[in-house]
Amino acid sequence: MPAAGRRLIHDLLFGPFQEFGFLRRALVGCLALALAAPPLGVFLMLRRMSLTADVLGHGILPGVAAGFLLAGLSLPAMALGGALAGLVVAVGAGALSRATGGREDASLAALYLVALALGVALVSWRGGAVELTNLLFGSVLGVDDAALLLMAGAATLTLPVLALAWRPLVLECLDPSFARAVGARGAWWHMAFLALVVLNLIAAFQALGTLMSVGLMMLPAIAARHWATRVGGIVYAAVAIAALSAYAGLLLSFHADVPSGPAVVLAAGLAWLVSVLLGPVDGLLPRFWRRPHLAG
Amino acid sequence: MMRPAEIRLTDLTVSYGRRPAVHHLSGRFAPGSLTAVVGPNGAGKSTLLRTLAGLQQPESGRVEGAAGQVALLPQAVALDRAFPIACLDLVLFGLWGESGAFRAVTRAGRERARAALAAVGLGGFEARPVGSLSTGQFQRLLFARLLLQDAPVILLDEPFNALDARTAADLLAMVHRWHGEGRTVIAVLHDLELVQREFPEALLLARDCLGWGPTEAALSAANRLQARRMAEAWMAGPELCQRRDAA
Numbered sequence: 001m002p003a004a005g006r007r008l009i010h011d012l013l014f015g016p017f018q019e020f021g022f023l024r025r026a027l028v029g030c031l032a033l034a035l036a037a038p039p040l041g042v043f044l045m046l047r048r049m050s051l052t053a054d055v056l057g058h059g060i061l062p063g064v065a066a067g068f069l070l071a072g073l074s075l076p077a078m079a080l081g082g083a084l085a086g087l088v089v090a091v092g093a094g095a096l097s098r099a100t101g102g103r104e105d106a107s108l109a110a111l112y113l114v115a116l117a118l119g120v121a122l123v124s125w126r127g128g129a130v131e132l133t134n135l136l137f138g139s140v141l142g143v144d145d146a147a148l149l150l151m152a153g154a155a156t157l158t159l160p161v162l163a164l165a166w167r168p169l170v171l172e173c174l175d176p177s178f179a180r181a182v183g184a185r186g187a188w189w190h191m192a193f194l195a196l197v198v199l200n201l202i203a204a205f206q207a208l209g210t211l212m213s214v215g216l217m218m219l220p221a222i223a224a225r226h227w228a229t230r231v232g233g234i235v236y237a238a239v240a241i242a243a244l245s246a247y248a249g250l251l252l253s254f255h256a257d258v259p260s261g262p263a264v265v266l267a268a269g270l271a272w273l274v275s276v277l278l279g280p281v282d283g284l285l286p287r288f289w290r291r292p293h294l295a296g
Numbered sequence: 297m298m299r300p301a302e303i304r305l306t307d308l309t310v311s312y313g314r315r316p317a318v319h320h321l322s323g324r325f326a327p328g329s330l331t332a333v334v335g336p337n338g339a340g341k342s343t344l345l346r347t348l349a350g351l352q353q354p355e356s357g358r359v360e361g362a363a364g365q366v367a368l369l370p371q372a373v374a375l376d377r378a379f380p381i382a383c384l385d386l387v388l389f390g391l392w393g394e395s396g397a398f399r400a401v402t403r404a405g406r407e408r409a410r411a412a413l414a415a416v417g418l419g420g421f422e423a424r425p426v427g428s429l430s431t432g433q434f435q436r437l438l439f440a441r442l443l444l445q446d447a448p449v450i451l452l453d454e455p456f457n458a459l460d461a462r463t464a465a466d467l468l469a470m471v472h473r474w475h476g477e478g479r480t481v482i483a484v485l486h487d488l489e490l491v492q493r494e495f496p497e498a499l500l501l502a503r504d505c506l507g508w509g510p511t512e513a514a515l516s517a518a519n520r521l522q523a524r525r526m527a528e529a530w531m532a533g534p535e536l537c538q539r540r541d542a543a
Contacts, residue, residue, distance in 0.1 A: 046379060168397045171389055175375040181349055181368055182392040189397075229425045230380050 016254045023254060026140040026207050029151035030246035030264065033207075033216055036158035037200045038238035041221030042231065043193065046173045050218055051108055052093065056194075057201050057214035058112040059089030061119030064135060064210060069126050075146045079202050082210070086198035089115065091191075119210070138209030138261030140253060147206040154203035158196050165189050170231060212261030216242055219268035226279020241271045300327045300448035300480040301361040303348065308357035310340070310347050317343040319503040320357070325449075325482060330475040332495035333484045334515060336527035339502045341484040342371055345451045348482070367447035369438055371454045371484070377427055383437055384409055384422040390444025412440040417466055432463035439470055450474055452483040456490075468494060488515065502526040 017024050044053045063085025064078045071077035089111060096107045123132045134142055143151075162169075171179045172186035179186040197217070204213035224237035249264030256263070277284050303325040310318040318340040325331055333341045346352040347359060349368040387409045388401055395401050413421055416436040421429075429437060435455070442450060452471070456464040472494075474481050485491050491498055491511060498514040500507040502523040507514035 046376075164398065167395075170381070171392070173376065174379045174381060174386070175373070175389070177351070177370060177374040178389065181351060182389075184392065184397065225380075228380070230382055230385075234380055 012255070013251065016251065020254075022141055022143065023250060025145075025148050026143045026260065027247065027250055029143050029148050029207055030216070030250065031243055032152045032155040033200065033204050034220075034242035034246045035239055036155035036162075037204065037217040038220040038224070038242040039162055039235045040158070040193070040197050040200060041217040041219075042224065042235050042238050043169055043173060044197065044218065045221045045225065046231070050222070051105060053197065053214050053218050055093060055108045055112040055115075056086055056089055056197055057210060058115045058119070059093075060086040060198065060201055060205065061135070061210040062115055062122060064205060065119045065122035068131070068135070069122055073131070075144075075150065075206070078205075079150060082202045082205065083198060085115075086201060087195065090194040090198060116211075133259065134209070135205070136209045136211045136261075137259035138205070138207050138212055140207065140250065140260045142206040151203045151207070154199050158200060161192065161196060165192060169193060207260055208264055209259065209261035212265045215261070215265030215268055216246065219265065219272050220245060223268070223272040223275035223279075226275040226281050226283050229281055241275075242268065245271055298365065298448055299478065300365060302327050303359070303361040303449065303480065306358040306360070308347070308359060309355045310343050310352055311355045312343075316340075316355075316503055318347065318501070321501075321505050322357075323499070323505065323508050325480055328475070328478045328480055329497050330471070330481045330495055331483070331497040331499055332491040332511070333482060333499045333501055334486075334488065334491055335501035335506075335523055338530060339523070339527065341501055342453050344501065345453050345482065345484060346370075348449075348451055362449060365448045366451060367442055367445040367449070368451040369442055369453060369455055371457070373438065375438075377429075377434065379426065381426050382422065383413065383418065383424050383426060383429070386426055386437060387412055387440045387444055390441040390446075393445065409440070409444055412443040413437075415443060416440045416470065432459050435459055435467065436463065439467055443470070447479070449480045449482070452481070454484050454486065456485070456487070491515070503530075 017027060041053065044050055060082035063081035063083070065081070066085075067074070067078035067081030070081075093108055093111055096111070120132065120136075123135055133139075168179070168184050168186065168189040171184055172189060176186055200217060201210070201213045204216060208216060220238040220242035221234070223241050224234045227237040228234045245268035246264055248270075249267035250260060252258065252267060253260040253263035275283070278286070280286060305321050305323055308318055308321045309316055317338075321344070333344060335341055343352060345368060347354060348362045349366050350363060351368070384406075388405065390409070390412070391401060391405050394405065410419075410422065413419055416439045418433065418436050418440060421433070421437075426434070426437070439455075455467060455471075459467070468490075471481055471483065483495070485495075492515065495511055497509065498507070498511040499505065500514050500519050500523055503526070506523050506526075507516065507519040
């Protein structure tokens with residue numbers, strides 16, 4: 001390859017990370033998140049709770065905004081506020097739909113609209129358009145040492161807890177009544193699991209924004225379903241897709257000057273599209289590629 | 297396997313809201329007995345099994361001798377068949393009593409799971425995704441999990457529904473094997489002929505108990521007529537189809 005071509009590839013793919021420390025920090029943080037969040041997304045998807053993840057993502061916004069109102073752009077205040085709000089929504093959403101007689105999707109939609117409106121109203125009250133954009137859509141510049149520690153810490157906590165909770169979580173997704181019959185304490189594990197989801201959304205909000213942090217959790221998980229037939233395989237595929245999306249998304253954010261959250265989510269969206277089209281499991285194109293059926 | 301204990305029901309009533317599903321039921325399942333529970337739809341048969349399994353709380357009365365030794369195969373299994381899991385891994389959940397949430401599944405446990413798959417006629421299905429199985433194969437898979445649970449008391453809720461003759465016969469053989477091993481087996485069934493042929497004991501339930509004991513006596517014509525009358529009394533609207541109702 002001619003030197004000019006190598007140069008171009010280097011400038012496109014690696015240069016920005018070599019040159020800018022903030023971009024490196026964002027990449028390391030997002031890679032940490034890419035390890036922890038997609039496995040949670042896989043379980044959310046398998047439990048048909050993809051919408052719940054969205055609601056939790058929106059649900060943390062008023063808490064983050066309240067932290068911002070009280071203490072300005074202080075990470076501990078915003079993270080704590082977001083965590084409290086997220087846990088309230090996680091517990092409240094289930095309880096609300098049970099208490100009002102089912103229709104969980106309707107309660108969830110109502111919650112998430114109210115949470116989003118409340119969060120935007122709170123931020124706009126004291127902050128400007130820049131703060132609002134950063135909170136909603138993320139900013140690589142927002143990833144300071146504290147944020148990086150939070151992201152890495154969330155991944156460090158999530159992976160071992162997920163490994164411990166693996167068997168009960170799979171059983172609770174697969175066959176909840178059997179789980180109850182053998183006394184597997186499914187509800188307890190489910191709450192711990194939701195707490196992990198909230199933790200990962202909080203950790204992601206500075207790099208990706210509260211609206212977009214769900215994207216790195218759910219899109220790789222949904223895409224990964226097309227690449228494997230077992231939970232374990234799907235989780236590995238989801239982590240790989242998320243890591244690639246984080247890398248590609250940050251490059252897109254840098255070169256095209258768009259906020260990092262939408263850029264990463266768009267990259268994950270592209271991976272999802274490719275998976276839907278080409279994935280060997282329930283992909284669209286392999287269906288047209290008919291192979292003769294077997295004799296028995 | 298530990299020896300099954302006698303299961304005693306004392307004036308057991310189980311309700312949904314204020315409507316009783318099982319009404320003042322008293323009696324006993326002897327250790328090692330093989331009993332068919334028979335009755336019209338809505339007679340409380342599934343509720344009785346769920347109560348024995350501890351999934352439903354009695355409103356009044358007592359169940360003794362069932363706690364901790366029961367394995368239940370529910371009728372409408374809430375299992376998500378689209379879940380991405382291999383047959384062997386699903387069957388291995390039958391070892392939950394030994395492995396729990398955290399302990400490793402041993403090589404011996406894995407071998408037992410393989411043997412259970414082979415015993416229900418699913419040898420070679422270890423790596424197949426659960427979603428690719430037919431209804432009959434799937435029921436065989438659930439029997440393999442039951443086999444692995446190794447419970448002294450086994451509760452089956454309409455285990456042969458929607459199965460072809462061959463599958464039903466294979467799974468019935470499994471039931472007799474459990475009976476032969478001294479386990480207590482209680483099965484909800486609608487096929488009267490099958491019950492009379494294969495089950496030594498029967499319990500005729502129509503919320504109240506109408507007959508309980510040796511099958512011939514418990515399912516006497518008079519008792520069945522009485523069950524039908526009671527079922528018609530619960531139903532506002534069309535009569536039950538007599539032929540299905542006879543079961």
